[in-house]
Amino acid sequence: MTRPLSESSTLATLLVIAAAIAAPGKLSAQQRELDRGVLLITRDAATIGREEFVLLRGSSGAPGLSGFTVTSTVLYPADRPETSVNAMIEFGADSVPTMSRYEVGNGEVVRVVMGLGARRITVRTLTRAGESAREYPARERHLVMDDSVFAAHVIPPGAAGRATRSITLSGVRGETLRVVDHGMEPTTVGPARPVLRHVTVSSSTETRHLWYDDDGRLMKLVIPTRNITVIRVQASQ
Numbered sequence: 340m341t342r343p344l345s346e347s348s349t350l351a352t353l354l355v356i357a358a359a360i361a362a363p364g365k366l367s368a369q370q371r372e373l374d375r376g377v378l379l380i381t382r383d384a385a386t387i388g389r390e391e392f393v394l395l396r397g398s399s400g401a402p403g404l405s406g407f408t409v410t411s412t413v414l415y416p417a418d419r420p421e422t423s424v425n426a427m428i429e430f431g432a433d434s435v436p437t438m439s440r441y442e443v444g445n446g447e448v449v450r451v452v453m454g455l456g457a458r459r460i461t462v463r464t465l466t467r468a469g470e471s472a473r474e475y476p477a478r479e480r481h482l483v484m485d486d487s488v489f490a491a492h493v494i495p496p497g498a499a500g501r502a503t504r505s506i507t508l509s510g511v512r513g514e515t516l517r518v519v520d521h522g523m524e525p526t527t528v529g530p531a532r533p534v535l536r537h538v539t540v541s542s543s544t545e546t547r548h549l550w551y552d553d554d555g556r557l558m559k560l561v562i563p564t565r566n567i568t569v570i571r572v573q574a575s576q
Contacts (some may be wrong), residue, residue, distance in 0.1 A: 389417035392490035398429040411490035426488045430513040517541045
């Protein structure tokens with residue numbers, strides 16, 4: 340995962356966790372814009388970053404009228420950025436990610452390209468010193484998790500059916516991921532207190548609280564163990 344939020348700016352291995360992804364509906368191949376937004380990233384109530392994302396219909400890896408793409412640019416700090424991350428995640432017709440690409444710039448450009456197949460996950464890291472590659476066994480469905488890029492969550496992760504509201508899944512390297520749909524609950528987003536759909540995604544090391552509005556748009560993300568809160572704001576903020 341990219342880690343500009345940590346004290347070290349080195350690039351660690353991307354973590355891909357097997358999970359169900361909720362389908363956003365039928366998508367066209369014309370790359371029509373579905374959503375656009377700005378996420379303000381805070382730690383201990385102090386603003387530390389800003390992420391601008393676009394959700395598009397269509398994907399190079401999905402044939403016909405299907406698939407979609409999330410692109411994102413993250414700046415740390417938000418006002419005078421010293422580190423930038425450009426990310427792109429492509430999803431196939433079944434709304435499962437098929438490829439993700441990250442470019443991290445903090446004096447030295449680091450690129451990470453990850454291919455997500457039904458049987459194999461390939462991670463290629465390119466730096467000025469050279470290129471390295473790793474492979475991991477894959478499951479059918481995946482969820483991309485990153486330490487510093489949060490727009491991957493603009494697609495709500497599919498929990499179980501509404502009757503059970505939760506599901507437990509296995510990760511690529513043996514991690515266990517539990518996705519729980521808590522239904523509609525009130526929460527604080529800036530000065531407002533809307534009622535939003537609350538979903539948690541938990542691994543062995545952390546729990547992410549995700550909040551979506553009635554249209555399925557990501558409005559808030561909280562990682563309590565890291566004191567990280569991400570909220571959707573107006574583009575002018």
